[in-house]
Amino acid sequence: MARADLHTAFFGGRGFTLYHATGAHGSRPLTPHFHDEYLICAQLAGHEECHVAGRLFSFDPGDVVLMNPQQVHTGNARGSSDVDYITLYVDRRLALGLVEDAAGPRCAPEFTSVRVTGRVELVSAITALHDLVRSDNAPGRTLEVEAALHNVVSHAFTEFSNLREPLRRSTNRIAHRKIARVVDYIRGLDPRIDPTTLSLDELASVAELSKYHFLRQFAQVVGMTPGAYLRTLRLCQAARELRTSRRSILEIALGAGFADHPSFSRAFARHMGMTPSQYQALGPL
Numbered sequence: 001m002a003r004a005d006l007h008t009a010f011f012g013g014r015g016f017t018l019y020h021a022t023g024a025h026g027s028r029p030l031t032p033h034f035h036d037e038y039l040i041c042a043q044l045a046g047h048e049e050c051h052v053a054g055r056l057f058s059f060d061p062g063d064v065v066l067m068n069p070q071q072v073h074t075g076n077a078r079g080s081s082d083v084d085y086i087t088l089y090v091d092r093r094l095a096l097g098l099v100e101d102a103a104g105p106r107c108a109p110e111f112t113s114v115r116v117t118g119r120v121e122l123v124s125a126i127t128a129l130h131d132l133v134r135s136d137n138a139p140g141r142t143l144e145v146e147a148a149l150h151n152v153v154s155h156a157f158t159e160f161s162n163l164r165e166p167l168r169r170s171t172n173r174i175a176h177r178k179i180a181r182v183v184d185y186i187r188g189l190d191p192r193i194d195p196t197t198l199s200l201d202e203l204a205s206v207a208e209l210s211k212y213h214f215l216r217q218f219a220q221v222v223g224m225t226p227g228a229y230l231r232t233l234r235l236c237q238a239a240r241e242l243r244t245s246r247r248s249i250l251e252i253a254l255g256a257g258f259a260d261h262p263s264f265s266r267a268f269a270r271h272m273g274m275t276p277s278q279y280q281a282l283g284p285l
Contacts, residue, residue: 010274011133012243012282015094016149018133019087019273032224033271034070036236037089038111040156041065042126046083050074052114053171054223059115064122066111066160068172070187070233072223086130090153091285098150098157109163110170116160125152176221178207182214183222186233194257198230235271238264242280249276 011018043063052073096108129148162168174180185206203226204214219225238256253264268276
């Protein structure tokens with residue numbers, strides 16, 4: 001997620017979004033949030049700390065950060081002034097294509113490590129993809145971009161996911177059985193249904209907990225309140241529509257439960273680090 005004191009640049013292509021951030025960090029941490037894509041991030045310079053799945057992680061130069069879709073995390077809690085990182089957001093369909101190529105049809109893989117160190121080849125592959133995508137002649141090098149993207153994705157999933165070992169535990173696993181049931185219920189909803197229409201009573205009933213106990217447990221286990229989770233999920237769905245449908249931004253905003261274009265743009269910019277029109281301009285997923 002973008003910060004006001006960062007120099008940022010976004011690039012997009014079929015199946016991915018690439019984000020490069022450099023600059024000084026303030027001390028204020030970002031609130032818990034998540035994305036609908038897989039996240040593969042190379043820390044090139046500086047030191048950062050953030051919470052992922054309820055644990056505090058430190059990231060230093062040479063580290064690679066791996067997160068699963070809808071894995072709640074915070075932004076920088078404490079960081080140095082020379083931060084530099086490249087983040088690749090990978091569409092789920094691209095990952096599913098990799099799975100079918102490598103292991104035949106099955107459930108989508110999930111990363112089993114949040115932070116990996118000493119993986120020079122993977123960091124180099126991410127940097128090479130970034131350099132290729134940002135080059136002036138990138139539009140004419142589609143096949144090279146696709147090959148570089150596949151190199152990063154296949155490397156990350158082959159080594160650090162349960163792609164080949166389905167029983168390995170995902171870092172996105174929720175240990176609380178009843179809360180996990182609710183999260184699975186929400187994720188299994190028809191994407192055309194507005195999740196903000198779900199009532200707290202309905203979710204507490206799925207968990208078989210009292211409403212107030214459910215509220216406390218959900219926030220503690222997931223890392224954000226049910227309301228914040230549902231609002232973030234809706235923003236994720238809106239982001240997907242911006243790059244996969246022909247609907248106008250206003251139509252998507254209204255469909256996401258926002259009263260108007262400006263309120264949607266403000267919320268979207270806080271979530272994605274750019275405006276809906278900038279995100280839409282990255283091209284189709």
